[in-house]
Amino acid sequence: MTLHLDDLRVRHLGECHHDSPLADLVADKKTSPHYVSEGDRVLLDDTVSMLDRRGMAPGDLPSFEAAGPRRKIYFDPAEVTAGIVTCGGLCPGLNDVIRGLVQELTVQYDVKRILGFRNGFRGLTARHRHDTVDLTPDVVRDIHKSGGTILGSSRGGQDVEEMVDTLVLRGVNVLFVVGGDGGMNAATNLAAAIRSRGLDIAVIGVPKTIDNDLPYTDQSFGFQSAFAQAANFISSVSIEASASPDGIGIVKLMGRHSGFIACYASLARNAADVVLIPEVPFRLEGPDGLLARVERHVREKGFVVIVVAEGAGQDLLAERGLLQGGATDASGNAKLGDIGLLLREIISAHLTEVGLSPTVRYIDPSYAIRSVTANAYDSVYCLRLAHNAVHAAMAGRTETAVVRWRRRFVHVPMPLIISHRNQVDPDGDLWMSVQEATGGLVAPSDGRKLERPGVPERPGAGVVAG
Numbered sequence: 001m002t003l004h005l006d007d008l009r010v011r012h013l014g015e016c017h018h019d020s021p022l023a024d025l026v027a028d029k030k031t032s033p034h035y036v037s038e039g040d041r042v043l044l045d046d047t048v049s050m051l052d053r054r055g056m057a058p059g060d061l062p063s064f065e066a067a068g069p070r071r072k073i074y075f076d077p078a079e080v081t082a083g084i085v086t087c088g089g090l091c092p093g094l095n096d097v098i099r100g101l102v103q104e105l106t107v108q109y110d111v112k113r114i115l116g117f118r119n120g121f122r123g124l125t126a127r128h129r130h131d132t133v134d135l136t137p138d139v140v141r142d143i144h145k146s147g148g149t150i151l152g153s154s155r156g157g158q159d160v161e162e163m164v165d166t167l168v169l170r171g172v173n174v175l176f177v178v179g180g181d182g183g184m185n186a187a188t189n190l191a192a193a194i195r196s197r198g199l200d201i202a203v204i205g206v207p208k209t210i211d212n213d214l215p216y217t218d219q220s221f222g223f224q225s226a227f228a229q230a231a232n233f234i235s236s237v238s239i240e241a242s243a244s245p246d247g248i249g250i251v252k253l254m255g256r257h258s259g260f261i262a263c264y265a266s267l268a269r270n271a272a273d274v275v276l277i278p279e280v281p282f283r284l285e286g287p288d289g290l291l292a293r294v295e296r297h298v299r300e301k302g303f304v305v306i307v308v309a310e311g312a313g314q315d316l317l318a319e320r321g322l323l324q325g326g327a328t329d330a331s332g333n334a335k336l337g338d339i340g341l342l343l344r345e346i347i348s349a350h351l352t353e354v355g356l357s358p359t360v361r362y363i364d365p366s367y368a369i370r371s372v373t374a375n376a377y378d379s380v381y382c383l384r385l386a387h388n389a390v391h392a393a394m395a396g397r398t399e400t401a402v403v404r405w406r407r408r409f410v411h412v413p414m415p416l417i418i419s420h421r422n423q424v425d426p427d428g429d430l431w432m433s434v435q436e437a438t439g440g441l442v443a444p445s446d447g448r449k450l451e452r453p454g455v456p457e458r459p460g461a462g463v464v465a466g
């Protein structure tokens with residue numbers, strides 16, 4: 001998809017006429033390596049060759065509006081009622097975002113009324129619209145010390161007009177949607193319905209997903225906390241497998257369509273011998289297939305550790321009739337088959353057949369990963385996203401997501417956030433690092449050649465047969 005400057009312009013509700021309470025803070029600020037001043041823009045591309053290929057004057061290059069406080073704002077804070085909704089799967093840092101939104105709205109902008117809608121978009125239906133939480137600094141003071149979301153979350157569709165009615169009936173003129181691709185889709189539809197009714201309501205998205213599958217953001221919040229926890233499970237499995245004769249350690253990690261958690265968690269511990277992700281289909285059979293590679297590891301090193309993303313190898317499950325074709329959850333997300341269980345069965349059978357005596361240690365930590373409290377890094381990240389989301393809303397931006405792009409906080413039009421999925425690029429440097437750390441790949445099922453097969457020797461990785 002080729003993006004132009006016009007694709008990156010965000011919607012405004014109108015001119016900003018009110019003095020911002022933060023005007024003094026930004027009055028004399030200029031763009032520097034650590035600040036982007038109001039009105040300046042952040043480039044989409046970041047290499048000389050990419051810029052060169054565009055062949056444009058700097059002002060015409062595709063770029064994002066910088067986030068941050070403005071000198072003038074659109075809404076009179078005394079007239080603002082804010083709403084907050086968290087939707088989809090849990091993710092570390094949701095409470096940090098809620099806390100940051102409430103603190104910034106109340107302390108900096110003196111907004112008096114903030115409603116927390118319960119259990120995702122379900123909370124905006126006619127049935128649940130009056131069951132809201134009054135969010136104050138006191139209510140949110142300590143919520144960042146726990147994982148999850150104090151507002152609850154849900155999957156499943158709701159009628160968009162009914163949700164707009166809720167915003168009108170509850171007097172909400174600024175809505176913050178903290179959600180993944182589904183949540184951003186719903187927020188986009190909501191904003192379109194608001195626009196078609198000519199209402200003065202801002203919808204601001206704070207993109208969220210532990211899968212890190214949303215584009216135009218460096219990395220989604222909570223992702224670091226999630227993969228740090230996932231890495232602990234890889235260590236556990238590695239210790240177990242290395243202490244068992246012919247040990248097979250398998251960890252299945254979340255990641256429906258994107259294997260970022262599997263890649264990062266594997267790199268964090270450098271204990272994985274094989275990493276399987278949805279983006280790189282793999283073969284079981286043949287000299288470079290998974291089974292041969294696993295067998296080689298066990299014979300040479302005594303054990304093997306496999307990290308598999310839940311969305312990997314779905315073709316293998318389908319071939320075996322282990323997928324409910326077309327089955328989806330309430331939000332329309334495809335229901336996946338259990339690749340971890342299939343690998344456990346197939347690998348055990350193969351190793352037994354070739355005369356080994358495998359001991360399998362299989363962990364599927366699933367919710368134990370995404371329910372953790374945000375680490376310090378993610379807490380800071382969430383707080384800063386929340387501050388910028390509030391600035392965007394008060395300045396009358398709408399149908400806009402607030403993200404960090406190449407270290408700067410920027411505004412991205414919501415349709416772009418749902419325009420495609422962020423995935424591990426098999427030709428990118430992350431996957432290259434995984435190859436370097438694991439010493440090669442399982443043969444891809446698309447017939448591509450393997451570049452560097454082999455078993456690397458890693459300090460502390462276990463016994464290497466002489």
Ligand SMILES: Nc1ncnc2c1ncn2[C@@H]1O[C@H](COP(=O)(O)OP(=O)(O)OP(=O)(O)O)[C@@H](O)[C@H]1O
Nearest residue numbers: 088089155156157179180181182183185186209331
């Ligand atoms: N294509 C869509 N159009 C409109 N609304 C959607 C769409 N997909 C999902 N939604 C709504 O958005 C909400 C959240 O979606 P979903 O359950 O897919 O989680 P998500 O926001 O993608 O988060 P995550 O990926 O982290 O689990 C649900 O209430 C769902 O009905």
Ligand SMILES: O=P(O)(O)OC[C@H]1O[C@](O)(CO)[C@@H](O)[C@@H]1O
Nearest residue numbers: 089209210211254255256329370
């Ligand atoms: O069991 P649930 O709540 O439907 O969520 C599972 C899914 O949610 C995610 O955490 C985020 O979409 C995926 O990684 C996972 O497949």
Ligand SMILES: [Mg+2]
Nearest residue numbers: 088180181182
């Ligand atoms: Mg999603």
